[in-house]
Amino acid sequence: MPGDIAVYHMESEKLLGMIPVGIGPGYLTCFPEGKKLYVPNRGSATLSVIDCDSFIVKRTIPVGKNPQALVIDSAGAKGYVAGTEEQIISVIDLHKDEVINTIPLNLYPSGLALSRDGKKLYVSHQAGCSISIIDTEHHQAADTFHLKDYPKNSPLSSPDLALSPVGLALSPDGTLLYLILSPENRVSVVDLGLRGEVASIPVGRNPQRIALHPSRPLAYVTNHDSDSISIISTYEHQVLATIPSLSAPRELTLTPEGSQLWVTNGCQLTLIDTETKAIISTLYAPLSVQTRQGVAISESHRQLLLSEVLPCNTQRPYSFVTEKLYFKPPKPFDLTIHHQFPIPAAIAEGLIFEEAEVKHHSISILPIPLRPNYHHLTFSLRIPYKIIYRDEQNQLHELKDAIHHVLSAVETHLTPSRIKQNFNLRIFTQSEVIGKSVPTPNSLDLIIRTQLVAMQQIHPTE
Structure with a gap:
């Protein structure tokens, strides 16, 4: 865009x-x-x-x-x-x-x-x-x-x-x-x-x-x-x-x-x-x-005299507006994931998390009774990641997968004007490994802890 x-x-x-x-x-x-x-x-x-x-x-x-x-x-x-x-x-x-x-x-x-x-x-x-x-x-x-x-x-x-x-x-x-x-x-x-x-x-x-x-x-x-x-x-x-x-x-x-x-x-x-x-x-x-x-x-x-007037034209036929959502942080969630490497012996070198994705058709917004402008937000999310590992010849490979989870009843503040038909939610998460084990020479079990750190709503505007 x-x-x-x-x-x-x-x-x-x-x-x-x-x-x-x-x-x-x-x-x-x-x-x-x-x-x-x-x-x-x-x-x-x-x-x-x-x-x-x-x-x-x-x-x-x-x-x-x-x-x-x-x-x-x-x-x-x-x-x-x-x-x-x-x-x-x-x-x-x-x-x-x-x-x-x-x-x-x-x-x-x-x-x-x-x-x-x-x-x-x-x-x-x-x-x-x-x-x-x-x-x-x-x-x-x-x-x-x-x-x-x-x-x-x-x-x-x-x-x-x-x-x-x-x-x-x-x-x-x-x-x-x-x-x-x-x-x-x-x-x-x-x-x-x-x-x-x-x-x-x-x-x-x-x-x-x-x-x-x-x-x-x-x-x-x-x-x-x-x-x-x-x-x-x-x-x-x-x-x-x-x-x-x-x-x-x-x-x-x-x-x-x-x-x-x-x-x-x-x-x-x-x-x-x-x-x-x-x-x-x-x-x-x-x-x-x-x-x-x-x-x-x-x-x-460096020596510019500042004024309240922006000296450039910001007009577009359209733009994408990003709005910060205020919410009560939910408790971090833990997931255990199992990986089977495609080679007899593998040495894991690193784990890289990518940006979280929201499954937009899964978003549900329910008002909280007796609390105007407060809602429970529920949605499914996906966090892609990859594991970098070495084989017996000391060559690097990578294994791709993703964390799937549902965040339920996240308490948010949304005014009526911000609840639109196309609610494009963007989230930021932080994940870390809190436990790991090696059941077999070519498998790995990881316990991942993830927390929600920020949410945004993005929508086009004329």
Whole structure:
């Protein structure tokens, strides 16, 4: 569905406006001078160019299908967009804002990192664990090396799974690459001179993105399924601390001086003090926003005089309105699940929970007698998850399944205007393993505890 860019003022934390863009926007990147913002739209296969002074989309550039990442050189001359589905890199002239070349790859590009001089572009790939080095002067792949090979029939060799390495960062001296390996819950440190891994850093479950501090030897990693951020020493290559209690963090960026960390999680933007590791504030999404998919910081509006008038046009033929539902949290529920692995001996490596889904035809809303605007809400839910495991040859595989449950009589506050015929309910849950056993060498029993943490109602409006 069409997306919007929410614009906040950094000091006041005030929402300045909403900028309509394409379908599925994410991976925002600012022009070095801070006057333009580039937004890849995954569902539209386009790149939106936004003027940071007027909050207007100045140009829309067609790029490869499913653009997954974007980097811009320090001089502001060129940008590079990874078109994952078409296995290409689109080269953008940032002065003319147009595609000037296309670099074909035989692998599915996902993460991008650019050398300081802009002469080398490092590309990680979704299928398997490999790095391509692009010569940016001649616009061609100069080299590709593999850190690990997965068997062709392994789930981890399939690009359809959208697996890491996606998160990718280059050390300031240009000698090391930091790759997030989500299925293995770790960060791989790659020496570009040796063309191999020199360190492995365990982090939380399902890590997503990594950001390097601009002046200190630190890196920050969002752990989506652990609801946390790992703080890594880039000297010692180990986790120094963990910032907990962040619901499903995904994207992150640091302010230019490195004093604050901005993290997208769910429908909110969380600001963290990097010195104290404390949450400074939480900026909640406007009504038309459903989820946070990217964050970037521009210097353009630091001195802006704020007013109550939004300086951008927020009109669409339609929009999707998101409303928070207030409810009395029900007790957590426990479920025992049994898994039979398809191989004689398997070693479970990790468990990754995905976003909960509501079976919309199962929703029931019943008023509570003598309590106006209070209702009992009952619905069936499904929480997809996957278990990562190793076989006897030490190869990684994954087993997919889902938790099915009915939440009964959740006490909610709903005014008559909010109870509509098409009640589109969205929920956020938090699950954890509280017990496990291995009945046989190729089976696993898990006791999962899940609690409901937030509910939203989403509906289109003219």
